[in-house]
Amino acid sequence: MTIDYKEIFSQNNVGKVLYNEPMANHTTFKIGGPCDVMILPKEENEIINALNIIKKNNLEYMIIGNGSNLLVRDKGIRKVIIKLNDNYSNIEIKDNYVIAQAGALLSKTAKTAMKEDLTGMEFASGIPGGIGGAITMNAGAYGGEMKDILYKVKALNRDLEIVEYNLDEMNMRYRNSRVQDEGLIVLEATFKLKKGNPEEIKALYDDLTFKRTSKQPLEYASAGSTFKRPEGHFAGKLIDDCGLRGYRYKDAQVSEKHCGFVINRGNADFEQVYHVISHVQEVVKEKFGVNLEPEIRIIGEE
Incomplete structure (x- = not known):
């Protein structure tokens, strides 16, 4: 049975909608055939609206961020893709806390913290991908992991209810978390950092950036x-x-x-x-x- 996605998603407050969109444009591998529908919400309510429509129409869906850990087959994806990337990427600093939406890049979040003389997030400066994916898989590098700096997470559960969990409730472990256990959708993460010496923070940031660029094939x-x-x-x-x-x-x-x-x-x-x-x-x-x-x-x- 052919699904009329344009009929389903027209005139609905879900954000920008793309049809038959090549996944190669949305993964860092630059590989992958088209998805049937891609939704690019900018607001929390647009994410919830899209998910409600998906649920009502019994559609299969998937949440992606920067596409930095995806290898997509050439035939593409027969699902609705909700992409949370630069369309949903606000970063805010409150005292020693960094609050970042799911689509914010880790590299940009770490750089924002550095500019505010906040230390603790330097290890994440070279990790590809966004906040949502990083929390989902407890991303880490150079001896640090998300769980080392995470304070709390705001997410949607399977019933599309907004829930908040502190670090102890997130069951963060090697490349895994409560997000994967329960099929949560990360909306926002808050990190608790410390004020540090600006020169020392920049030196560490620059050192880790050099290690990454000198040892990883970033040109490909x-x-x-x-x-x-x-x-x-x-x-x-x-x-x-x-x-x-x-x-x-x-x-x-x-x-x-x-x-x-x-x-x-x-x-x-x-x-x-x-x-x-x-x-x-x-x-x-x-x-x-x-x-x-x-x-x-x-x-x-x-």
Whole structure:
């Protein structure tokens, strides 16, 4: 049965609506076929309105942010995509607290904190993606994690009720949280930081930025670290020790700069990237007996 999305979403206060929109335009991998509908709300009530319409019409949907951890199949997605990115990205400072909407980029939020002489969020300055995704998966880098600075989260539950949870209630753990456990939708996060020395904060910020730019293949499209860290190992080292540094299939490649990244050299499609990921998993399993689990989410119509 064909769904008339234009009829369903016309004349409704949900924000901007795009139809048959290529997901390649909305992921940092620059890969992915079209989604049926993409909604870009700017207000909290628009998010709730969109979800109510989705629920009323029994439509499948998905929330995305910056698309920095997504690998979308070439056939695209047969769902309604609600994108919370620069359309929903306000950042506010109140004393030592940073309040950021779900679509705000982590890098911009960390930079805003730095400008206010607030310390504690420097580790997040180089993490790709937005606040919503970072809370969902307890993102971390350089010895820090979201749970180290999180104060509270404002979210929607499955009944579309606005709920608030403090850090202790969020069950934050390695690349997971209450958000995933209960299917919550993050609207806003509040972080508790400390006043610091401006020169020391900037020095740490600059140092971590240099480490990231010098060690990560930022000149290519990717979804950041492709694999989760296996217990007792480092994914990048395992891949390197298997002789897979620079392993390439057409336009998809294991980065020569950082073996933990699979990159799009320009025109890679889903199948090419998936081939590289699968080959890496197979070789690492065969040589070391370690199962590499993707940190990226693989989605879309098969």
